[in-house]
Amino acid sequence: MFVSISLSAQYIVQGIVTDSLTKEPLPYVSVRLKGTTEGTTTGSDGRFYFKTHRTEAVLIISAIGYNEYNSQIHPSRGTSYKIALSTTTYAIKEITVKPKREHYRKKDNPAVEFVRQMIEHRDDHSPDEKDFWQRERYEKTTFALNNFDEEKQKKWLYRKFDFLSNYVDTSAVTGKPILTVSARELLAVDYYRKSPRTEKQRVKGRKQAGVDELLSRQGMQAAINEVFKDVNIYDNNISLFTNKFVSPLSRIGTGFYKYYLMDTLQIAGESCADLTFVPFNSESFGFTGHLYVTLDSTYFVKRAVFNFPKKINLNFVDYMLLEQEFKRAEDGTRLLDHESITVEFKLAEGQDGIFARRVADYNNYTFEPTAEADKAFNCPERIIEETEALSRSENYWAENRPQSAISKQEDSVDRLMEQLRGYPVYYWTEKVLSILFTGYIPTSKEAPLFYMGPMNATISGNTLEGPRIRAGGMTTAWLNPHLFGKGYIAYGFKDERLKGLAEVEYSFKKKKEYANEFPIHSLKVRYESDVNQYGQNYLYTSKDNVFLALKREKDDRIGYYQQAEMTYTNEFYSGFSFQLTARRRTDESSYLIPFIKKENDGYFPVKRFSMSAAEVKLRYAPNEKFFQTQWNRFPVSLDAPVFTLSHTIAGKGVLGSNYTYNHTEAGIQKRFWFSAFGYTDVILKAGKVWDKVPFPLLIMPNANLSYTIQPESYSLMNAMEFMNDEYFSWDVTYFLNGWLFNRIPLLKKLKWREVLSCRGIYGHLSDKNNPEMSDGLFTFPIADTRSMGKTPYVEAGIGIENIFKVLRLDYVWRLTYKDSPNIDKSGLRISLHMTF
Numbered sequence: 001m002f003v004s005i006s007l008s009a010q011y012i013v014q015g016i017v018t019d020s021l022t023k024e025p026l027p028y029v030s031v032r033l034k035g036t037t038e039g040t041t042t043g044s045d046g047r048f049y050f051k052t053h054r055t056e057a058v059l060i061i062s063a064i065g066y067n068e069y070n071s072q073i074h075p076s077r078g079t080s081y082k083i084a085l086s087t088t089t090y091a092i093k094e095i096t097v098k099p100k101r102e103h104y105r106k107k108d109n110p111a112v113e114f115v116r117q118m119i120e121h122r123d124d125h126s127p128d129e130k131d132f133w134q135r136e137r138y139e140k141t142t143f144a145l146n147n148f149d150e151e152k153q154k155k156w157l158y159r160k161f162d163f164l165s166n167y168v169d170t171s172a173v174t175g176k177p178i179l180t181v182s183a184r185e186l187l188a189v190d191y192y193r194k195s196p197r198t199e200k201q202r203v204k205g206r207k208q209a210g211v212d213e214l215l216s217r218q219g220m221q222a223a224i225n226e227v228f229k230d231v232n233i234y235d236n237n238i239s240l241f242t243n244k245f246v247s248p249l250s251r252i253g254t255g256f257y258k259y260y261l262m263d264t265l266q267i268a269g270e271s272c273a274d275l276t277f278v279p280f281n282s283e284s285f286g287f288t289g290h291l292y293v294t295l296d297s298t299y300f301v302k303r304a305v306f307n308f309p310k311k312i313n314l315n316f317v318d319y320m321l322l323e324q325e326f327k328r329a330e331d332g333t334r335l336l337d338h339e340s341i342t343v344e345f346k347l348a349e350g351q352d353g354i355f356a357r358r359v360a361d362y363n364n365y366t367f368e369p370t371a372e373a374d375k376a377f378n379c380p381e382r383i384i385e386e387t388e389a390l391s392r393s394e395n396y397w398a399e400n401r402p403q404s405a406i407s408k409q410e411d412s413v414d415r416l417m418e419q420l421r422g423y424p425v426y427y428w429t430e431k432v433l434s435i436l437f438t439g440y441i442p443t444s445k446e447a448p449l450f451y452m453g454p455m456n457a458t459i460s461g462n463t464l465e466g467p468r469i470r471a472g473g474m475t476t477a478w479l480n481p482h483l484f485g486k487g488y489i490a491y492g493f494k495d496e497r498l499k500g501l502a503e504v505e506y507s508f509k510k511k512k513e514y515a516n517e518f519p520i521h522s523l524k525v526r527y528e529s530d531v532n533q534y535g536q537n538y539l540y541t542s543k544d545n546v547f548l549a550l551k552r553e554k555d556d557r558i559g560y561y562q563q564a565e566m567t568y569t570n571e572f573y574s575g576f577s578f579q580l581t582a583r584r585r586t587d588e589s590s591y592l593i594p595f596i597k598k599e600n601d602g603y604f605p606v607k608r609f610s611m612s613a614a615e616v617k618l619r620y621a622p623n624e625k626f627f628q629t630q631w632n633r634f635p636v637s638l639d640a641p642v643f644t645l646s647h648t649i650a651g652k653g654v655l656g657s658n659y660t661y662n663h664t665e666a667g668i669q670k671r672f673w674f675s676a677f678g679y680t681d682v683i684l685k686a687g688k689v690w691d692k693v694p695f696p697l698l699i700m701p702n703a704n705l706s707y708t709i710q711p712e713s714y715s716l717m718n719a720m721e722f723m724n725d726e727y728f729s730w731d732v733t734y735f736l737n738g739w740l741f742n743r744i745p746l747l748k749k750l751k752w753r754e755v756l757s758c759r760g761i762y763g764h765l766s767d768k769n770n771p772e773m774s775d776g777l778f779t780f781p782i783a784d785t786r787s788m789g790k791t792p793y794v795e796a797g798i799g800i801e802n803i804f805k806v807l808r809l810d811y812v813w814r815l816t817y818k819d820s821p822n823i824d825k826s827g828l829r830i831s832l833h834m835t836f
Contacts, residue, residue: 015081182210466494
């Protein structure tokens with residue numbers, strides 16, 4: 001009896017096999033116990049698992065192209081094995097390739113020549129060479145708490161939620177226990193047309209559930225789409241995590257990567273060469289991995305496996321595995337069949353972080369245009385979402401998702417969130433986080449009709465108002481999908497004056513959540529009475545943001561204004577938009593900014609002046625990507641160019657206008673990528689005021705009085721330091737992405753990244769608008785105000801970003817007009833800058 005019990009005992013032998021050179025998992029490797037028939041082969045993730053009754057054995061792991069691994073093991077101890085196989089030394093002609101400290105040569109290297117041929121023929125079988133193609137897509141994206149084992153479940157943070165253990169699953173990729181907290185599914189049809197080149201997607205079904213519901217649905221979807229972009233390995237650069245990585249099939253690939261021809265093996269019944277690649281510099285933005293290429297002279301990639309190098313200078317990504325599988329059409333066209341990307345995110349070392357996985361299956365390719373495709377190409381939007389896409393039934397999903405897709409996670413997330421929100425501690429934690437992320441407080445749990453905020457503008461202060469309090473909010477599409485209201489009331493305790501905003505907007509398009517959802521087609525009426533901080537204009541934050549209260553200079557260039565305007569806005573899916581505005585504005589003086597009119601050698605105080613104007617703004621930003629919040633849009637990617645042109649016109653005596661006024665302004669903004677050498681953001685602008693007008697209507701360069709880094713503003717310029725009626729400005733920032741620091745032994749461990757910047761403006765003030773040369777104008781209220789001569793104002797900076805992964809520090813120098821009184825010639829500036 002004891003003998004039979006001993007023989008029936010089962011032990012598990014499990015682990016992962018990786019490449020000692022590239023560190024990525026090795027698939028289809030033979031794993032067995034010596035002298036037995038017990039064993040298995042590793043899966044696509046390099047993991048193996050089998051059972052044995054033996055308490056002691058010799059584990060043998062072998063693969064063609066790698067040295068065999070032999071080791072005594074004891075299965076009864078329950079150890080999980082991590083085995084790194086070293087590559088066999090090869091003699092290829094006169095080239096010797098070794099896994100460590102090899103003398104790598106590109107000249108006469110057969111692997112390099114093989115890659116050059118692949119690059120030369122990379123478009124031979126591309127589907128994009130066809131006039132048209134169409135395919136069906138199923139996509140699933142999940143986010144989970146990683147390594148959610150019993151030890152973690154015992155921690156105080158999770159003890160109260162003992163039901164969480166019912167939702168723990170095991171990752172099929174990493175083998176770790178995970179708790180899925182967000183799940184998204186997509187069913188769509190992709191369309192492509194070569195001439196004119198057009199890509200469209202028709203969304204048939206979209207489903208989501210999880211903790212990210214506290215953020216804007218559209219904003220989160222846009223951010224996820226940008227982080228997990230569709231990957232084309234044949235592009236020169238591959239976009240992932242808002243960065244660009246050099247593809248192993250890039251035109252510069254042979255100068256960026258080391259290539260090795262490892263072995264020949266069978267993939268889906270075809271003989272393929274295993275082409276391995278690693279970057280010359282492991283901190284650079286590139287990949288390690290394998291391309292499995294057919295040996296039939298077509299250089300067809302059957303399978304691609306990409307990883308990030310262990311030392312890559314990339315934030316928050318601890319592990320990444322990208323896999324693609326291709327099949328051939330009858331005419332040899334390359335078709336992407338399956339794609340998956342698995343990522344383990346970590347905010348800091350020692351944490352388990354977040355497990356994320358995006359899987360996409362493609363099928364039913366066709367190259368003959370269809371009626372549905374023609375209809376899609378005639379639609380203005382790139383992504384066409386069917387009306388019922390968000391309300392598909394469970395039966396619809398069960399019938400249309402691929403059989404290989406596991407759907408239980410999606411259902412479990414719904415149940416998990418329902419149970420979590422039943423606990424007050426989680427409910428209120430979610431509320432607080434929502435306020436921190438969005439800045440607004442919703443008035444109800446689901447589908448809020450009104451948002452109060454923004455909360456960061458509740459308390460602030462300045463020299464004119466003293467302490468300032470503000471309260472406001474806005475309505476949402478759940479109250480009315482066409483009619484929106486927004487407003488605030490503010491009070492200054494020093495000037496004892498009430499300010500406020502009242503705005504009503506009618507949207508001709510039905511909105512899902514907020515009024516500023518793309519595309520905007522609306523008519524808006526607003527009235528605002530508030531302070532005017534001359535020479536200061538922060539683009540991505542409000543002027544009374546409490547976080548900008550600390551200033552390097554006294555904030556005393558402040559007056560008042562009252563403005564009523566009506567604006568018609570129309571945005572198009574092509575990226576073009578225009579805005580027409582009718583405006584009545586009154587500028588009012590204050591004791592800080594008096595209006596003193598010079599007339600016939602006399603000076604007369606003026607309390608206020610008015611202007612009735614019309615304005616037209618044109619904007620063109622093709623393929624623009626942005627993250628949308630309740631009140632603003634933040635660019636996710638600046639890859640697309642942004643062109644702007646505006647003109648404002650007013651006539652003296654027309655509707656009570658005191659002056660004739662014409663102001664034209666134009667600008668362009670673009671990010672330029674330099675592959676392995678980082679990227680540069682360039683902003684160019686120019687403008688001109690054509691008429692004789694008082695100083696409040698002139699062009700005042702945007703001075704940044706805070707210690708933070710703000711775009712399109714000058715860190716060392718004082719407010720109202722310069723007056724212009726025409727100007728040309730530039731803002732150039734070069735992000736090197738660690739290109740230099742990655743090559744310095746000690747610095748590269750810090751993973752800092754270099755930033756170079758240069759901002760400047762060349763301006764001119766004509767005699768007709770200079771109160772010292774012309775009567776009928778207001779004198780400049782600031783004694784230090786000057787006009788520019790032939791020398792532009794220039795400031796340059798050297799910075800370090802990625803400090804503790806979230807900070808950017810710049811030291812900025814003022815290069816011109818250093819003799820001006822009461823100026824800062826240099827200084828340190830800081831900002832929060834979280835990037836991958």
